[in-house]
Amino acid sequence: MTTLAHFQILASLLFVIGLFGAVTRRNAIVVLLSIEIMFNAANLSLVAFWRYSPHPEQLSGVMFAIFGITIAAAEAAVGLALVIVIYRYYKSIEVDGMRSLKG
Amino acid sequence: MDTAFIILSLITVAGAVWAVTLRNLIHAVLSLVLFFFGIAGFFFYLNADFVGWVQILVYVGAVAILAIFAVMLTHNLTAEDEPGFFSLRWLTGMAIAATVGAVLWFAIRSNAAMSQTAPAGVASNVADIGRKMMTDWVVPFEVVSLLLTAAMIGAIVIAMEQISHRK
Amino acid sequence: MYNFFDQLFVALGAWLVGLVVAAGNGVSKLCCGQPMSEAAAHNVAAGTQVVLICVTIYGVFALCFGLATWLERKMLARIQNRYGPNRVGPFGLLQFVADGVKMLTKEDIVPARADKLVHFLAPAIVLAPALLMFGFLPFGRNMAPTDLDTAVIAFFAVGAGSELALFMAGWGSRNKYSILGALRAVAQMISYEIPLVLAAVPVVMIVGSLSTSQIVAAQGTDSFLDVKGWFVWTPWGFAGFILFLIAATAESNRSPFDIPEGESEIIAGFHVEYSGFKFALFFMAEYLGMMAMAGLGVTLFLGGWHGPKLLPSWAWFMLKGFLIVCWLIWLRGTLPRLRVDQLMAFAWKAMLPFALFNIFATAVWFYLPKTTFLQSAVAWIITAALVVAAYLVISRFVSRRAGAPRVYRYAS
């Protein structure tokens, strides 16, 4: 039978993969994608906690996940818009290149 | 552990790993879509149907498309000068990921509540979610609505090219 | 008698399931010496049901797809003063069989520099949502393939998957026209998905459920005629239906919203580099998507399978669906293609505000008292006035710019 630990370990694994990507990759888009992976891992963890919680009728985990998805969507929209703008300025989206705050 | 869990885990982990490691950005995004579907599958598996559908609608239908558009608009189909597999950068990343993973592993393992099995009859009902959202969670709901509006306007304003520059 | 025809397929399905369970019991007795356990029997019955549903959807809608292509060719021909297919079978009815055979036997060409995997996967993935979408629609009384709590949102979520598939097709082909077409398609579908979903929101608000079965049930009455409860008769329902039709047309990339595959501009767009059976899959996905959208429109606004009790419920559903399909074909034969900027402007500046206002009007309707006839009439008039006022205001803003020549912002 699947226990809560299975889900949490899977979620942490996914989180770690996302973290690895966010730390390692140079391409800003991939960094954003990695952050989305981390978001999703967190959502998975939350929903799993809800499923295994003693008070599922409060729907806290589900609510958190829904709000998390919403915020992730907003974040993705703004982040990718920023990437496009940065590309227009630098003609590159290497995160290593973006070191100063001056445009 | 049952079969569905194993299959979904394989899908999600594979999708995530590919998304993070593939050089070809479009392939990375498509792997990410696979990952999103896997997560949605987990949501169904956990009886959170609504979240699952929202996951597909938002991530597959919007975020992935947005990412593809970003890739297209930045003329950046492949990340050519990514460092190699055994570069210092990758090793550092792996070390950091391993450290954080170890901490999480340690935390999960040291918690007795983690070994419980799923209680029966837990399911999320859309009507309940809606009711909760309009009662207990109405403030976060409004805040998120505002945030979303602000993000939408912000994204448009940021990405809109200055017309005056062009003319 | 009516009930017999009405429940014909339901009964048939139940009988088949029973048959399979009985057979399973027989096999079990033969092997283990005792009939299947309760749980196993339940599983077998459920599995059989799933298989039956899949087979039915595949079979029926593949046939419907064929019929729709024939209908389209015939209707377009009539509109253009031609005969249309009339050689194969009576009235050319078997033309699609011939076409299918032709498609299957054609050479499958893959461009040399194509992204092979993506190019291969795209047609399969494009068809999957189109077929999946049928799983959420109730085709007749007691004939819902699934009865999900979240059916409407599931329908849209599944539909969202097809955008990705179109993009994969365009990108996998390594062809400029393909990718242009794909990006156009994705942009258009993303844009029109918002009014599409918003057009469905009033119905969900009134019914208080996302379940298609409940939405259909809410539109039913016990009378013989059974048309009074259709949401299309209410002002907001009518406005929502019109919005839904427009958005659905755009969502299925059909004329006049077919710029993703505009032959004269980008030579058929994302499926230029596909041939043979893969092309047929795209073709099929387009028609199936169109029919699924028609089915959702019927479910949300036209009372689902409700109708005068002269025909069985499933027949009413099919009839209404095909009426919408006919309307789409008629539209294709009549209207010219839109410009890209007009298309986007229409979605964001006209459809979106109008859909939002329609939601508001629905809320007004919801809170107005409707117990007596007079009250209902007053509520109807108030809501209709709101909707018409919104339409007049928005259409003024839109028509002011619609005829203007295109403003080039990024190219000169």
Add this chain to the structure above:
Amino acid sequence: MEPATHIPWIASHLWLIPLLPFLAGGVSALLPRRCRKLSAGLAIGAIGISTLLSFCALAESILRGLLPHAGRQWSAMQTHEAWHWLTEFTWFSYGTTSLKLGFVLDPLTAAMATMVSFVSMLIFIYSLGYMDRDKNFTRFFTFLSLFAGAMLGLVVANNLLLFFICWELVGVASYLLIGFWYHRPSAAAAAKKAFIVTKLGDIGFFAGLLWLYHATGTLQFYTPDHTGALEQATALAGLPGIMGLSLAGTIALLIFCGAVGKSGQWPLHVWLPDAMEGPTPVSALIHAATMVAAGVFLVARTYPLFQASPQVLTLVAWIGAFTAIMAATIAIAQNDIKRILAYSTVSQLGYMVMGLGVGGMAAAMFHLLMHGFFKALLFLGAGSVIHGCHNEQDVFKMGGVKKHMPVTFWTYFVGTLALAGIFPLAGFWSKDEVLTAAFNWGGGWFHKGPFALGCIGVFLTAFYMWRQVCLVFLGEYRGEKATVGHKQVGHEEAETQHETVPGVPHESPAVMTVPLVILAIFSAFMGFSGLPEHANLIHHFLSPEHAPHHVNWFVIATASALAFAGLGVGHLLYGVKPLAADEPDPLKAKLGKLRDFCRDKWYWDELYEATVVRFANIAAVVVDLGDRLLDGVTVGMGLLARGLSFINDKFDEHAINRSFDGSCGTVRLMGRCFAALQDGRVQSYLRLVAVAAALLAFWFFLK
């Protein structure tokens, strides 16, 4: 006290009176500039409805106050009880207590609201004509509505806090209106001055408000259970305050600070004449109906607190009397038509405050109400003259205007006589009331002082008013014939305004003269509401618990004689032989230096300037000295250090430098190491965050 269910409609809807102008102001604030008619219509409509409501309130109050009993006989009006209708609402709650605000309808409110709204309405209508050509017409009416709304809110408030809020809104509105032509530096400065000087008084007011709340636990003036702040005044009188005053006296003194600021009493009167920089309707509004009346009204409203402290009342009386006489002497030597009126207002306010101080609350309010009418009349008349004389404000450049502007002249004439206190116009009755109250105040010469000063003031008032009438309206026109380019003080578009007929004064349009006529009628006849003896309606109405005075023929005779004397002297100096153009003021020859002293406003401005500047200078010098001292010490220390360092040089060079260089190198190396962390790459930071989070978590688990 009547039960709440029996209170009339208007008493429970009193809030409508201030709300309507507020709403009108709010709406017209959003209107674009071109919606002139709409904005003016809104403002005038709102104030008109407010006026109607105020009249309703007045009618209800009269029915309740004067004719309460069955039969409604004339004698029945002598009810010896105070009464009021209250409405309350809770603003917000904290813990178990809640802050209540409310409105009160009593004779004071009713009379004041009626006067304020009615006069404001006339001024609004007048402004239609006066501001006709102004670009910012809409803005003007927005501010006017705000002003009137704030003032009416203050009038109907049953709560010191609500009163204070409206009071400050009045201040803000006055700031906006005085500085309406903000592109003129003098207007901007005047607006700032008005705001800051009144704020000085408001500090005291606010302190008093807080202290009152601390002492009584409520800010409601009256409450249904008789625990309102004013109803506890006698209790407060028994408690000790500061400077030997009782608590009631202390609070009254602090509140009086606010009144001093708003009502332009000495020593905070300096802003009021400068406020003339605003458009003339604004001046009229400030001087007649809204701003300055607020201070007197405040004292009248919180009168129970003052009554509980005789010392404070004495102070009030003397300040009022001093202000009255001081402003009157200044007024006789001014040239600017509006400035004369401004000092006249200060002087009349002095009378009111004096009336309050000598215990004649009803007399003071009576004078306030009457003054509202004839001062509005005078200001609007002055505005009309200015308007007619092409924005000329110097009375020596006018003259003979009577011929050209008959309506303005006759109404102005009525206003002048009313202000001078000539029988039987309004000013006569009200000033007589005040003086009678002063005359009856206490015994001994000390208590006769205000009366004596007031009598001199009567003479001066009549004198300067008649001087003004003579200079402006009689004789020949002394202005330049071609005044087209003359815009020392003028409208925004003065250039275009009068191009057609340069040089000759002309009568103002009907929209300006009709309010003048109405006000003149009121100025002439309203005084009869306050006849002495038993027919003194106002007195019965406003303070029924005090028996009305008997007719004091001595006071009447003295005041009338002095007023006629003032008119006579004025006529001798200015009227018998009208001045020619560029002829100096005959007063100069008669009074000499004293006249300069008056013309320069007793050098109050200079005095303030000098004290403030001197204080600043002294502070600067002190700081500079300190600076120099510190400098010296620093230089000395430097020299000392230099000597020491010379001694240490060799030691340093060989013993310390070596080791120091070594440590420096280490620091630099470490700095480089840490700087590498701060490389501006977001991913480096992310790495650090991840590692740090992991370490923290490890520490948490291991602990």
